[in-house]
Structures are given as C-alpha cells and as structure tokens.
Amino acid sequence: MTMGVDVVIIGAGPAGMSAANTINEFGGNVVVLDEQAAPGGQIYKAIDHVRHDRPNELMWLGPTYSEGARLTEKFGSQEIDYRPGSMVWNIEGPTSDGFYTVYYSRTGKSRKLVTGYIIAATGAMERPVPIPGWTLPGVMTVGAIQSVMKNSGIYPSGKLILAGTGPLVLQSANQLIAANVDIAAILDTSPKGSFVRALKYFPRAAIAGDYLFKGWKLAREVRRSGVKIYRNVTDLAALGENSVQNVSFKENGEEHCLEVDTLALHEGILPNTQLTRLLDLKHVWSERQRSFYPVVDSAGETSRSGVFVVGDGAGISGSKTAEYSGVIAGMTILEKLDYIKESQRDIIVEEKKLRRFLDEGIRPFLDTLFPAPTKIEAISNKTIICRCEEITAGEIRDVVKKGCSGPNQAKAFLRCGMGVCQGRMCGASVTEVMSQAMGKTPSDVGTYRIRPPLKPLSLDEIASLNES
Amino acid sequence: MASDFIVVGGGLVGASVAYGLLKSGATVTVLDEGDTAFRASRGNFGLVWVQSKGDGMHEYAAWSRESSDLWPDFAERLGEETGINVGHHRPGGLELCLDEAEYKDFENSINRMHNQPSVGENGRRMLSGDEVRRMEPSVGPEVVGASYCPYDGIVNPLYTLRALHQKCIETGMIYRSDHIVENIIPQSPGFKVITSKGDFIGDKVILAAGNGNRNLGEYVGLNIPTGPERGHIVVTERTSPLFNYVLGSIRQTDEGTVMLGATKENVGFDTGFNFEMAAKIIDRAVRKVPTLKNLRMIRSWSALRIMSPDGFPVYEESSQFPGAFVVTCHSGVTLAAAHALKLAPKLLGNDFNDTFAAFSPMRFNVQEI
Amino acid sequence: MFKRFNQKTKLSVKIEFDGKVVEAVEGDTVAGAIMAAGISDLREATVSGAPRGPYCMMGVCFECLVEIDGIGHQQACLLSVKNGMIIKREKAKRLVFDDHGC
Numbered sequence: 001m002t003m004g005v006d007v008v009i010i011g012a013g014p015a016g017m018s019a020a021n022t023i024n025e026f027g028g029n030v031v032v033l034d035e036q037a038a039p040g041g042q043i044y045k046a047i048d049h050v051r052h053d054r055p056n057e058l059m060w061l062g063p064t065y066s067e068g069a070r071l072t073e074k075f076g077s078q079e080i081d082y083r084p085g086s087m088v089w090n091i092e093g094p095t096s097d098g099f100y101t102v103y104y105s106r107t108g109k110s111r112k113l114v115t116g117y118i119i120a121a122t123g124a125m126e127r128p129v130p131i132p133g134w135t136l137p138g139v140m141t142v143g144a145i146q147s148v149m150k151n152s153g154i155y156p157s158g159k160l161i162l163a164g165t166g167p168l169v170l171q172s173a174n175q176l177i178a179a180n181v182d183i184a185a186i187l188d189t190s191p192k193g194s195f196v197r198a199l200k201y202f203p204r205a206a207i208a209g210d211y212l213f214k215g216w217k218l219a220r221e222v223r224r225s226g227v228k229i230y231r232n233v234t235d236l237a238a239l240g241e242n243s244v245q246n247v248s249f250k251e252n253g254e255e256h257c258l259e260v261d262t263l264a265l266h267e268g269i270l271p272n273t274q275l276t277r278l279l280d281l282k283h284v285w286s287e288r289q290r291s292f293y294p295v296v297d298s299a300g301e302t303s304r305s306g307v308f309v310v311g312d313g314a315g316i317s318g319s320k321t322a323e324y325s326g327v328i329a330g331m332t333i334l335e336k337l338d339y340i341k342e343s344q345r346d347i348i349v350e351e352k353k354l355r356r357f358l359d360e361g362i363r364p365f366l367d368t369l370f371p372a373p374t375k376i377e378a379i380s381n382k383t384i385i386c387r388c389e390e391i392t393a394g395e396i397r398d399v400v401k402k403g404c405s406g407p408n409q410a411k412a413f414l415r416c417g418m419g420v421c422q423g424r425m426c427g428a429s430v431t432e433v434m435s436q437a438m439g440k441t442p443s444d445v446g447t448y449r450i451r452p453p454l455k456p457l458s459l460d461e462i463a464s465l466n467e468s
Numbered sequence: 469m470a471s472d473f474i475v476v477g478g479g480l481v482g483a484s485v486a487y488g489l490l491k492s493g494a495t496v497t498v499l500d501e502g503d504t505a506f507r508a509s510r511g512n513f514g515l516v517w518v519q520s521k522g523d524g525m526h527e528y529a530a531w532s533r534e535s536s537d538l539w540p541d542f543a544e545r546l547g548e549e550t551g552i553n554v555g556h557h558r559p560g561g562l563e564l565c566l567d568e569a570e571y572k573d574f575e576n577s578i579n580r581m582h583n584q585p586s587v588g589e590n591g592r593r594m595l596s597g598d599e600v601r602r603m604e605p606s607v608g609p610e611v612v613g614a615s616y617c618p619y620d621g622i623v624n625p626l627y628t629l630r631a632l633h634q635k636c637i638e639t640g641m642i643y644r645s646d647h648i649v650e651n652i653i654p655q656s657p658g659f660k661v662i663t664s665k666g667d668f669i670g671d672k673v674i675l676a677a678g679n680g681n682r683n684l685g686e687y688v689g690l691n692i693p694t695g696p697e698r699g700h701i702v703v704t705e706r707t708s709p710l711f712n713y714v715l716g717s718i719r720q721t722d723e724g725t726v727m728l729g730a731t732k733e734n735v736g737f738d739t740g741f742n743f744e745m746a747a748k749i750i751d752r753a754v755r756k757v758p759t760l761k762n763l764r765m766i767r768s769w770s771a772l773r774i775m776s777p778d779g780f781p782v783y784e785e786s787s788q789f790p791g792a793f794v795v796t797c798h799s800g801v802t803l804a805a806a807h808a809l810k811l812a813p814k815l816l817g818n819d820f821n822d823t824f825a826a827f828s829p830m831r832f833n834v835q836e837i
Numbered sequence: 838m839f840k841r842f843n844q845k846t847k848l849s850v851k852i853e854f855d856g857k858v859v860e861a862v863e864g865d866t867v868a869g870a871i872m873a874a875g876i877s878d879l880r881e882a883t884v885s886g887a888p889r890g891p892y893c894m895m896g897v898c899f900e901c902l903v904e905i906d907g908i909g910h911q912q913a914c915l916l917s918v919k920n921g922m923i924i925k926r927e928k929a930k931r932l933v934f935d936d937h938g939c
Contacts, residue, residue: 137890152869158838466747
C-alpha cells in the first residue's frame, strides 16, 4: 500500500499522457496505470516501437499517428512512474477524508494504491455492430485492422472489405491504400442526405482547424484509388461456416453478395464507460453521438469529488481535445494540491480551454455527417446481441413483451451481460434494442450495473492481496 | 378494475404467492418496482436449503423440509408449463468446517434440533474430514469435517422467477413494474393501493415487498420488524463440473459458473462492493476447495436479505384490517414451492393466522399498531 | 488471413500455438503473431463451442482469450510475445487442476 501518490492516472493515450506530463512537470507525484504494454492508447498505439523498429511503415500510417511521438517522447523522458500491463479492477472510496483505493493487477499480482485524485483516461471503444454472423472468425472492427498494423506490422492479405461509416473508415482506407493493401470493396452505410444535414454545422466546423481539408483529402484519396465503393448499404450479413466467407448486403435496395476473408466493421466510437459506471458516476445520454458519457465540469471533474475523466471517455471529441483536457485536469489538480498558484493555473487552463472550444467545433459536423446508421428495429430477431452468452435480439424483445423493465432485469432473465466481456460488447445494443421495443428513451431504459472486478482475475490473486 | 388480490412485490415471494393464488382461480395484480430496485431475489444464491433451518423453531424446520420435498415436482411442473428449465437438483448438502470450533457449532445445533419436536434435525448428521473427502474428492486437507443433510439442493432463482412471471402472466396476472406503492388505504372491505403511477383496488392485499414491507405494514396495522442484512457473492467463469454435492457457501450452476458466498453485514441499505468481504469469501472457499484457486472471478455483487430478529419467516393476517397479509422471509428460494402450493391457498380462507401461528410477529413481543 | 508487411523481418521469437510452432517478432502481440501465422480462430465460444477469433484487438471483446504457459483466460491482444511461450486455444469450459495436475 502506497500513500503519497498525488494522482493516479488510468490510461496512457493522448489524454492520460498529457495529464501525466503536466502534473509531473510541476512536481506532482503521479502513477500511470496502463493496460497496454506501451504508451499511446489506441490512436498512437505502439508509436515508439514502430518509429524504432519499422520506421518505413510510418509513411502509410499517416501524419496524425506520427504526431503521437511528440507526446510519448515527453512522457518517456520525464521519469514518470509508468506501469504498463496494469489492469485496474476495482476502485473504492472516497473515505471521509477523500481518499480512494485503486486495485490493479500486474504480472499476475494484485496491488493497491491510495490517492486523493484519479484521472480516468480510458478512452473509447468502437460501437458494437451486431449483424448476422458477426461472431465468425474473420469479422473484426476497422480499429482492429489498424491495431494490428501498428502493433505487429501485419495486414489483411486475402479479400478485405470495409463496411460501415465514420472518420475511422476513411482514415483506415487511406492507410491501407498507402500501404498498397488490396481492398476488395468499401460498403458505405452512411445514410442518404447526411452531408446536407451536416452542412448546418459547417461554419463551426470550419474554425476547428484543418479537419475539413484533411477529411476532404482522405475522401479524395479513396475515390482516386479506384476501390469499389457501394453506397447506401443496408442489411449487412456475414456468412460462413467456421469463418467468414461471404458478406451479403443491399445497395439502394439491390441485393449483393461478395466473397470475403476479412470483414472489417465500423459504426463510430463510444466512450468506454466500464470504469465510470463502476464508480457510479452520473452519466447522460447524447442523442447526437448516440451514447452515454459521464458528466464532467469544464475541468473534467465528475460527480464524485476528486475523480476526473478526460479524453474520449468523457464524450467523443478527438485526440487534440483529449490533450487539452489532460492539461486542464492536470493543472486543476496541481492547484488543489498546492503545487501551483491559481494564477499559474488560470493562464494555462484558459488558453487550453479556448483551443479546446475551437477544436470541438468539428464535432457537430462530424457527428451529423457520420451518424450511427443501423436502424435498431432492422436488427433481425436472430442476430446475436450478447456474443458471450449468445443471446439474440429476439430473446431480448421477448422478455420486454413479458414485462421486463430494463437491462438489469434482462440480464437476470437471459444471462445477457453475464459473460466474460462483462457487458462491454452488448451493453449499448441491449439498451438500444430495449429502448426501441419499450418505446422509451435510452436514458429512461438505463444500462447494466457494473461491479468489480472490472476484468476477470484469478481467485488466487485476490486471496493473496488480502494476505499482504 | 379491481382484483381479488393485490400483491406488493414481484420477487420470488410475491411471484410464488401470485402463482398459487392464480392456480386457485383468484384474480391477481402484482405491483413491482423498477429495473434498479433492491430486489433480494436477484441477489439470491439459489440454495434450496434444509439443514440449518429451524434451530429454535421446529415449525420452521418442518416448513423448510416440506418445501424442499415439494420442490422436485414444482420444478418439473414449471418446466412443463413454461418450457424453462429451472435447474433444480437435490444431491444433498455439505457445510464444510475449517476448524474444530465450527465443527462443534454445527454438532451442537444438530443436538438441539434433535431434541425439538416434529422433524427434529431433518436427517442432518456430522461427518469426519475423511468421510467428506471420500464423498467429495475436491475438498481439501484443511477441512476437518462437515454437516451433511440429504435434503439440501439448489435451483436457479433467476430462471425460477422468470418462469413464475411467465406462467402468472399467461394465467391472467396483471403485472405492473415501476409502480412504487406509496400508500394503502383500507376501505373496509377491500383496500385501495396508491402507487406512483395510479391506484389499484383489491379485496385483499399481500405485502411481499421484502425490505419495503416494514413501512407499508404501518398502513394496514401490521408490525413487521425486519431489516436489511447484506450478503456478498462472488461468481467465477464457467468450468467443468466439480462437485457431487452442494457445499453450502460454494455452489456450481448448470452453466458451470461457481458461486461463492455467505457473508453477513449490517450496513443499512448499501449494496456496494466491499473488498474485505469478497476476499473473505474467496479465502474460505479456496481453503475448502483448493482447485478453485485458478478460476477467474468474473463478477461480484451484494444484495440485501430480509432478516427478522430471529431469522425466521413472518406470516400474519392483520387483525385490525383483515384481508391484509404479510409474507416475508430470507429464504424465498427454499420456500418458493411451499409459498406457491401451501401458503397461497391459505390466503383465500379464514385460518391463515391459526395455520401459521408460529410465524406471527407477535412472537417478538411487539404490539400490533 | 494476415501477412507481415516486411517479409524479410527476422522472426527471432518462437512460440507454440496448439502444438504448432509460430515465428514472431519482438513487439508482436500474441494475437498478432498468431494471426500472421494464418490462424483466425483462437478459442471456442463459451455456450456453443463455435470457433471465435479476435474482434476488437483492444481488450474489450474478450474473443482472443488463450491459455499461455498454463494460465488461462489471457487476452492475447494485450500481451507481447516472449520466446518460448506455450499457447493453447481456450476451450468452452476451462478445466481446473490442482497442484498435482489431476
């Protein structure tokens, strides 16, 4: 047990690293717990490794990715107490004098840290895309393709199809095209008229920097590459025996079926609220982003005093805003701990807040341009919603008809959400399916109650933590 | 629209009672809270347990045994009626002892119950450590003995609740969730139940709202001195079948997950997770069955039992407002069969208090209001 | 079906997956190394036993669970390869063994 840790930061993506760099710079005592093996989060995954061992691959991973090196270099040079491979599985508190205990597992051993401040920078996850057959090997997310490109320098070598909508699809397509990877087709599920609807947010988006230009370039690259693009795609289904072999879909109502070896799905990203729900923080539903996010004030503090959430975990807002939020939270906490004066804090925080405001200008435009397109009522009854326990949309709709009042009761009746992923893959879908079936808003329907451990850990480990 | 019965509470107690009433031809409305209510039923471990019940009240020992004997047919019938397999098994139960003091405690309890009238100790007897390991090879060397009872078993309480709900709805139960009861106004005859979403009229009203009963009882002249007692449960990933018997605080479900439990805390209405409690549960479980060590804990939760001062059920018809009843206990799973098949029919007649005299809250020497 | 960009990379790390020798590079994730060896399923689904492979590659889907050096339930996408690792597909219901392996 360690006293004297000023701040525990969970996650080492842009938000976590910025916060850590800031706090450390002013003398604060910070511990960074990162589940991954190296800093960078998802967006800058394995950046140091790639720069060092596979620099030729940087070219096609794009300029945004290389940007990450600025952060990881600073992060690595500051002698910050960085603990990779650490899985936070419980947080208790606050005690009457405001302390939290963070439990984490590393190399098979569990430990505790006591602290007055927690910055959760656990980021986002891709929205689950439940289509028939999505549990077949070979079906993965677009982010997964990007991850293995970064981590291991591997690419899908057979027939690759990207299906979905969102900035990540564009970005990934560009990376693959630049790397000369063959894309058999892109199935664009963007709903008709999104661009027209998004136009009203254009002015605000234009002040956000060069996002619009970058985005336009990305789109142009894809068009120029000659990759076959199908538009207004609906009714996606993955078909195959022991792995995915075909994908069927409709383009403007017309049926198609293509051969495929790797089917990459994407329908936007959501804040990963597993940790924030464990902490019982107040969450609200964003209709525009179609996701729940924890409520935070402008400094990033949540409904629990001393607990901050920064980055995409507080609402999808991109890597630049994540950095600014990390600095703002860091400076706020530094002042509370008397490492800096209010005036020092205010100078930096005000500047970052302004930058953040401008940067966030792209969001309404992007969210409207790339809405999550799947009509919930169009998800067939046979489609698996809970992958771990193999519960279908039909079974969930059935218990709603029989009077089930929410996701937790559905969990009790069907076991959905009780599997190994602890509701991560099905939570959002269950809320939406029930919301549509009950005629209530997702806000009213609610979500799974999350309990420790945040990830499974061996009984042995818990028993031995208790002894120490 | 009026019902013969309004049942407040749609958990295992309320649902079992509703099932029985509907079977007898009565019309029933069940009022339930919402998705995040306390719901002791969701906490339940799933033991259909006889061996420790009724040390100090032989009627309870007999009642538990009666329910356990009714359970196999009850489970089969529910399966036929709803297509849901509630996973009932009655292999017998072992309460493992990790030291001599625990062994002595159980032994003394058996002796006391042996001297009670009626069912005595219900077939319970002490076994040595070696006998236990012969019966249950996964039990570790630290176990010095166990208390065994052939009538102990398990069932899946969540599937049971789901089956009861399904059958009740098919039989015409009016079920309203998210309807929190705010007041009960005796109409003499009959009762008007005021909820957050509307009023309901019934000839009789049954309080089966667990920890919510205490406040509601005041409206109908029932003093129900129960209080919350927190229990923690830890659940592991699925594994191959490990046990021949049910080990009391360790029980494996049909799905293969292993549930570990049995702590008691008085913390009011707090259902938060307490690491100390979870660690305690795990520690004891791993000492009893060392092979559990390598399993991963997937989930944990706590739930609030409904505890009376002596731990025995409280059943009573109000003398001030006849037609208002309380049916409450901490072993809603074990007693589900008896509640459905033996208690529910009694709610239709005049001899409820005579039949269940031993379970009256008068035993606590409190005056009815 | 995945390949390495750099076909000339020196594959200096050797691990074993269900008896098959897989060559990898330091820095590979276990999942990445297995995928690069042409294998797409890493485990059996808990309920049906159907083959499952990695989906998210970031630690939230739990489809990449494998047994590494006797310890099960490990997320292959979060762990880096180490020379000599013995990896096995995770079965639908994990068997537990006592210290004597029986």
